[in-house]
Amino acid sequence: MAGTGKNEETKTLAEEADSLWLITFAGSIWAVHFLVCYCATAVICAKLGGDAAAILMLRLALGGVTLVALAGIAFVGWRSWLQWDFLDDGDYVHNLARKEDRHEFLGHASFLLSIISFIGVIYVSLPVLFLETCQ
Amino acid sequence: MIMASTLTGAAPDSNNVYPPTEEMLAKPVDEAATRRGAEELRETWKTPKGFRYLTAVNNSEVGKWYALSAFFFMMCAGVLGLLIRLQLAVPGNDFLSADRFNQFFTMHGSAMMFLFAVPMFEAISILLLPGLLGARDMPFPRLSAYGFWCFIIGGVFVMGSILFGVAPNSGWFMYPPLATEAEGIGSDIWLLGLSFIEVASIAAAVELIVGVLKCRPPGMRINLMPLYGWYVLVVGGMILFAFPPLIAGDFLFELQRSFDWPFFDPERGGDPMLWQHLFWIFGHPEVYIIFLPSIAIAAMVVPTAAQRPIVGYSWIVLSAVGTGFLSFGLWVHHMFTTGLPSMSLGFFSAASEAVVIPTGIQLFAFVATLMVGRVKMSLPMLFIAGALAIFTAGGLTGVMVALAPFDWQAHDTYFVVAHLHYTLFGGMVFPLMAGVYYFYPFFTKKTLSVRTGRIVFWLMFVGFNVTFMPMHFTGLMGMPRRVYTYPSVMGWDLLNLISTIGAFIVAAGFVLFAIDLLRPRGKQPLAARNPWKAGTLEWSHNVPEENWGSRSVPYITSRYPLWEQENIVERMDKGRYYLPDAPDLKRETLVTTVLDARPIQCLRVTGPTWITILAAVFTGGAFIFPTFHWYPPAIVSGGAAIACIIYWLWTATSQIPAKDKEMRDVGLSLKLPVYASGPDSVGWWGVWITMLGDATAFASLVFGYFFYWTAKPDFPPAGTEHALAGPLTLGVAALIASWASIYGARVVNRKGKVATARTLLIAAPVLAILGSGLFYFSVAGSGLDPTSHVYPAIIWAVMIWTIVHTGGGVIMQCYCLAGSLFGKVTPEHDSDLWNVTLYWHFVCLTVVVAGLTIGLMPRVM
Ligand code: HEM
Ligand SMILES: [Cu+2]
Numbered sequence: 001m002a003g004t005g006k007n008e009e010t011k012t013l014a015e016e017a018d019s020l021w022l023i024t025f026a027g028s029i030w031a032v033h034f035l036v037c038y039c040a041t042a043v044i045c046a047k048l049g050g051d052a053a054a055i056l057m058l059r060l061a062l063g064g065v066t067l068v069a070l071a072g073i074a075f076v077g078w079r080s081w082l083q084w085d086f087l088d089d090g091d092y093v094h095n096l097a098r099k100e101d102r103h104e105f106l107g108h109a110s111f112l113l114s115i116i117s118f119i120g121v122i123y124v125s126l127p128v129l130f131l132e133t134c135q
Numbered sequence: 136m137i138m139a140s141t142l143t144g145a146a147p148d149s150n151n152v153y154p155p156t157e158e159m160l161a162k163p164v165d166e167a168a169t170r171r172g173a174e175e176l177r178e179t180w181k182t183p184k185g186f187r188y189l190t191a192v193n194n195s196e197v198g199k200w201y202a203l204s205a206f207f208f209m210m211c212a213g214v215l216g217l218l219i220r221l222q223l224a225v226p227g228n229d230f231l232s233a234d235r236f237n238q239f240f241t242m243h244g245s246a247m248m249f250l251f252a253v254p255m256f257e258a259i260s261i262l263l264l265p266g267l268l269g270a271r272d273m274p275f276p277r278l279s280a281y282g283f284w285c286f287i288i289g290g291v292f293v294m295g296s297i298l299f300g301v302a303p304n305s306g307w308f309m310y311p312p313l314a315t316e317a318e319g320i321g322s323d324i325w326l327l328g329l330s331f332i333e334v335a336s337i338a339a340a341v342e343l344i345v346g347v348l349k350c351r352p353p354g355m356r357i358n359l360m361p362l363y364g365w366y367v368l369v370v371g372g373m374i375l376f377a378f379p380p381l382i383a384g385d386f387l388f389e390l391q392r393s394f395d396w397p398f399f400d401p402e403r404g405g406d407p408m409l410w411q412h413l414f415w416i417f418g419h420p421e422v423y424i425i426f427l428p429s430i431a432i433a434a435m436v437v438p439t440a441a442q443r444p445i446v447g448y449s450w451i452v453l454s455a456v457g458t459g460f461l462s463f464g465l466w467v468h469h470m471f472t473t474g475l476p477s478m479s480l481g482f483f484s485a486a487s488e489a490v491v492i493p494t495g496i497q498l499f500a501f502v503a504t505l506m507v508g509r510v511k512m513s514l515p516m517l518f519i520a521g522a523l524a525i526f527t528a529g530g531l532t533g534v535m536v537a538l539a540p541f542d543w544q545a546h547d548t549y550f551v552v553a554h555l556h557y558t559l560f561g562g563m564v565f566p567l568m569a570g571v572y573y574f575y576p577f578f579t580k581k582t583l584s585v586r587t588g589r590i591v592f593w594l595m596f597v598g599f600n601v602t603f604m605p606m607h608f609t610g611l612m613g614m615p616r617r618v619y620t621y622p623s624v625m626g627w628d629l630l631n632l633i634s635t636i637g638a639f640i641v642a643a644g645f646v647l648f649a650i651d652l653l654r655p656r657g658k659q660p661l662a663a664r665n666p667w668k669a670g671t672l673e674w675s676h677n678v679p680e681e682n683w684g685s686r687s688v689p690y691i692t693s694r695y696p697l698w699e700q701e702n703i704v705e706r707m708d709k710g711r712y713y714l715p716d717a718p719d720l721k722r723e724t725l726v727t728t729v730l731d732a733r734p735i736q737c738l739r740v741t742g743p744t745w746i747t748i749l750a751a752v753f754t755g756g757a758f759i760f761p762t763f764h765w766y767p768p769a770i771v772s773g774g775a776a777i778a779c780i781i782y783w784l785w786t787a788t789s790q791i792p793a794k795d796k797e798m799r800d801v802g803l804s805l806k807l808p809v810y811a812s813g814p815d816s817v818g819w820w821g822v823w824i825t826m827l828g829d830a831t832a833f834a835s836l837v838f839g840y841f842f843y844w845t846a847k848p849d850f851p852p853a854g855t856e857h858a859l860a861g862p863l864t865l866g867v868a869a870l871i872a873s874w875a876s877i878y879g880a881r882v883v884n885r886k887g888k889v890a891t892a893r894t895l896l897i898a899a900p901v902l903a904i905l906g907s908g909l910f911y912f913s914v915a916g917s918g919l920d921p922t923s924h925v926y927p928a929i930i931w932a933v934m935i936w937t938i939v940h941t942g943g944g945v946i947m948q949c950y951c952l953a954g955s956l957f958g959k960v961t962p963e964h965d966s967d968l969w970n971v972t973l974y975w976h977f978v979c980l981t982v983v984v985a986g987l988t989i990g991l992m993p994r995v996m
Contacts, residue, residue: 027456027457027460030460030461030464031460031463031464034464039845042845043845046845046846047845092449093448094358094448094449095358095359095444095448095693095694096692096693099731101356101358102356102357102358102730102731105357105358105449106357106358108449109449109452109453109456112449112450112453112457113453113456113457116453116454116457116461116492116493117457117460119492120460120461120464124464
């Protein structure tokens, strides 16, 4: 008897679809950025190891990727800050059995997650700025 | 602000009320109804007696067996640790031979990691979750039982090998070429035995994730969930993404050992580094898989000790999730000395440090909670405090190890052994002890002795530091790890002797603990119902014990219901809430929505059975026979396992209720359907989550393919054959058509066109068999010889992986066809079709990616 229940599950999930996506975005951007950095470096170093120009290009390209990633995370952070809506009601506990609390809680969590991911991305890209060769 | 009342109307049925009003909840329950309900529940949930006790599937029994077995394996591994220390007590000792020593430390490490740390988390969660969520049981009780039996069979097999002197001996991470070329069956035991256990671990993880998502009590929205639930989600998710790469690695490794496919053999284009990658993609998250559950325990103990809600709930949730993510980035820091280009090394070094932030946040939140509360130094808190001290020390040395240049000297010395044990004892053993002391009254309705407990704590704490502190110095003096003996060098002798003495002090602590844990408690009075005055739902348990889990499933509106919701326990006891009875004597629990926990189904859960044990025994055979290269019995055993599982699914899952029993009155004016399909049903979520893990394993294989391409100039080798383009394309097309058929069958069946659906259900397996055949032929008929070079070998591996999955898909399609013919699948009751279609979504993806990888990529590369 799928009728009644089905609507229930799909309804709330659809209602919060945006925040559920939001929550995964920051972390995923970090992960993708990390993989791109790792794979690009591994391929360039393995296939074009000694070529200084290639390494310079790589660092520039990864710098660009990093900026994009940071901008993406900042955007996610801003959206979730709006969703958290802290300045409006000052709520950071979200322990009531209300739809609003659930909604703001998801916003709060993804806001914090984007801060962590932001720092994570910076950490991962620091070596790009400082290292000059594959050795 | 949105008022709760705007959310009423769980279902269009106007007789249904949700959420319940305070008035409804305050109404007293008729005494006779309470008594009748209790009797029905007691009858329904009673545990089988005598030797049928083994057929129990209730979470409280399975969880207990699981935890005790994990504890037993831990004690075995601990004995090995002691024997290692005995051998190392004095220089030039010949108590153990070199080979025996190697087996001992390999098994010590492997058993601690695979047979103790991870299973223990799953065991405790299985025991705890239903209580924590006010549920009757886990959503798939038989799956937990099956997982447990697989675990015990695999564990005894792997552990037992040490008695015959044939245990694996290449270290717990099995680096090739050492392990690929090792004589004897040790490595095979490790690969197959532990893969088997990993499969069981994944099964338990699926169960736990679905439990947390779908079996919360009504009203327990995602923001009200106990922190332990969040950790279960994170850790379950990590198991799902971390174990499959290892399983993929095991698969390749065993192919090399059994059939000489050269994945890790540089002579023929292979590369041992691939194993290291796959192993550590697993290995680092593993460290956090082990220690996040312990933080979860702390997150339960700390608020109770402080007698106030946790500070920074959102922060803790985020840190747990963040740790989960970041830990996957740490994978290569374990290989700092293996010569990756230093530029990529930089990334990993950085990523390792990033994980310190979320870990720190969690610890700060706990300290803050303790500071604003009124702390009583209970025994569990004592263990938590000890854990904090040890873990912090371990964290500091960890940062030292993570800094790459330092690692060059510290790598492979006793410094690493010391660091490892500081993290593991601080991050796992001590918090676990805290958890056992804290939850013991919940598990057994009796208490552990506080006086003995304090002695246990001090023995362990002092003994631990005496053992492992000196290892930092022996390490810095250059003593390598994994040596079975050492010459008498200045300073080493004394420090090693101290370590050995310390090890026996720790052991004394464990023995004392085991005695207190296991001694008979017949005469001891029952524990108080809520001895720690905690606020979470599990402390509404019944003393003396009842097997029904929760007398009635409460309506939750706060994070600490026992503190914040007046009368809740009394109302639960009276049967004021949901499911207060079992008129049909069927085991039931509530299923709710993922975000807001609105009740949507009254799920019939499965009861005691032998079939899970049989299925586990045969599955065990399928994994264990190949260690001895006995393939025919392995295949027979595998077939029998599949038969058992089909029987079990057919007779016990997605049963269609009788016409007048479609809806169940669950109390409080709410009627819920008994049957559910698609995203409403727990089975669908179980398939979805399992397939995520499966897809990860496949992605690891594909990663292997591309890894060879970046790392090896001769990949693919010049002038090689490729997979045949024609058959491959046709095969992929046929498999896609098969996917479309099953999908179509689901859609038209729902519309009531049963005949069309059956036609499609016949077409689907035919197409799938045809497609699999073509796919097989495109590789087998191309003259690619898997033993000649790694390129054909990986193509064969991808092909085998794919057709095993399409083969499984054929069985499932036939299952649905049979279901349709014999009335198990109807237009209204189609959950089997939904689940199989979902499986096929993933298979279709696998087929397409596999086709592109082996067919298209080599031609464009
Ligand atoms: C009484 C307690 C323990 C003692 C005396 C002990 C002793 C040791 C020693 C001496 C080694 C180094 C062997 C070598 O490199 O030659 C070792 C390795 C190891 N221990 Fe323990 N240990 C204990 C508890 C634990 C616990 C509780 C865990 C995990 C939860 C654990 C996990 C490991 C691992 C993973 C290794 C590495 C094995 C390898 O090198 O392959 N140990 N242990
Ligand atoms: Cu590490």
